Amino acid sequence: MTNSILAVVADGVQTITLNRPDKLNAFNPEMHAALRAALNEAVHSEDIRCVLLTGAGRGFCAGQDLSEREMKAGDAPRDLSTTIEAYYNPLVKAMRALPKPIVCAVNGVAAGAGANIALACDIVLAARSASFLQAFARIGLIPDSGGTWFLPHLAGTARAMGLAMLAEKLPAEDAARMGLIWKVVEDAELAHEAGALCRQLAAQPTVALGLMKQAIYAAVNNTLEEQLALEAKLQREAGWSDDYREAVAAFLEKRKPRFKGR
Numbered sequence: 001m002t003n004s005i006l007a008v009v010a011d012g013v014q015t016i017t018l019n020r021p022d023k024l025n026a027f028n029p030e031m032h033a034a035l036r037a038a039l040n041e042a043v044h045s046e047d048i049r050c051v052l053l054t055g056a057g058r059g060f061c062a063g064q065d066l067s068e069r070e071m072k073a074g075d076a077p078r079d080l081s082t083t084i085e086a087y088y089n090p091l092v093k094a095m096r097a098l099p100k101p102i103v104c105a106v107n108g109v110a111a112g113a114g115a116n117i118a119l120a121c122d123i124v125l126a127a128r129s130a131s132f133l134q135a136f137a138r139i140g141l142i143p144d145s146g147g148t149w150f151l152p153h154l155a156g157t158a159r160a161m162g163l164a165m166l167a168e169k170l171p172a173e174d175a176a177r178m179g180l181i182w183k184v185v186e187d188a189e190l191a192h193e194a195g196a197l198c199r200q201l202a203a204q205p206t207v208a209l210g211l212m213k214q215a216i217y218a219a220v221n222n223t224l225e226e227q228l229a230l231e232a233k234l235q236r237e238a239g240w241s242d243d244y245r246e247a248v249a250a251f252l253e254k255r256k257p258r259f260k261g262r
């Protein structure tokens with residue numbers, strides 16, 4: 001694991017810290033590769049039942065490292081679709097496909113792709129002093145990393161348009177009020193609350209939580225009929241899990257279930 005990402009596993013939780021604090025944890029190719037490697041470990045390791053994503057220092061993530069985009073007069077224009085397709089789109093897809101919950105603890109400003117990577121997480125907690133900034137309009141770009149999808153789906157078209165076009169910092173509390181994130185906690189409480197939440201999730205039936213992700217993310221594009229059919233399919237899978245059997249046995253024996261995450 002490189003230094004641009006710190007990843008540690010304890011109590012079933014993999015904590016991934018974006019670690020380029022002098023650049024507000026902006027993405028460069030090395031950080032992308034390290035983050036993908038950490039998420040890949042989360043997919044395959046039975047020791048990991050929840051992922052916690054956060055940032056080192058005073059920011060969460062400032063999106064693309066713009067010092068890598070410096071252009072001199074006469075340089076050929078860069079085709080940005082190549083980095084979107086090589087890095088940002090696969091990252092968002094991998095996060096959504098990960099069959100375990102991803103919690104984001106937004107510890108400071110989340111700007112550009114950094115804001116949308118936060119919104120791609122399953123449960124987002126933010127420190128009261130944190131903010132979300134769709135910075136793209138400031139540099140002549142459009143929201144990427146799912147921003148043009150997350151914003152209207154989570155907050156509605158009117159707010160999506162305002163946030164994208166005006167590129168104003170949105171305080172964490174307003175993001176929560178708009179339904180963009182789960183909740184705001186006091187700055188000093190963020191690490192503790194996020195850790196406790198992740199340990200709680202890591203002790204739950206992991207297979208079911210992964211299937212919930214599938215069902216809830218599919219719902220925005222499905223009719224009720226399609227969603228009912230999907231629920232039947234996914235409930236069949238949940239019902240095959242050891243944790244379901246354990247939970248029913250525990251209920252009938254009037255004891256607490258001991259979930260193993262399979």
Ligand code: T3D
Pocket residue numbers: 022023024026062063064065066067069080083084109111112113114133135136138139141144
């Ligand atoms: O290019 C492609 O592949 C397409 C994909 C695009 C995805 C994107 O994310 S595009 C959007 C890129 N991000 C931005 O436009 C945000 C740029 N940053 C800012 O607007 C501000 O830094 C913030 C509003 C986020 C925070 O402002 P503030 O005043 O709290 O901090 P600051 O002083 O601006 O930044 C602190 C340091 O971090 C500073 O370095 P220095 O002067 O102390 O050496 C600053 O240059 C650096 N930094 C912040 N953001 C970036 C960055 N360095 C490189 N890239 C950044 N994105």
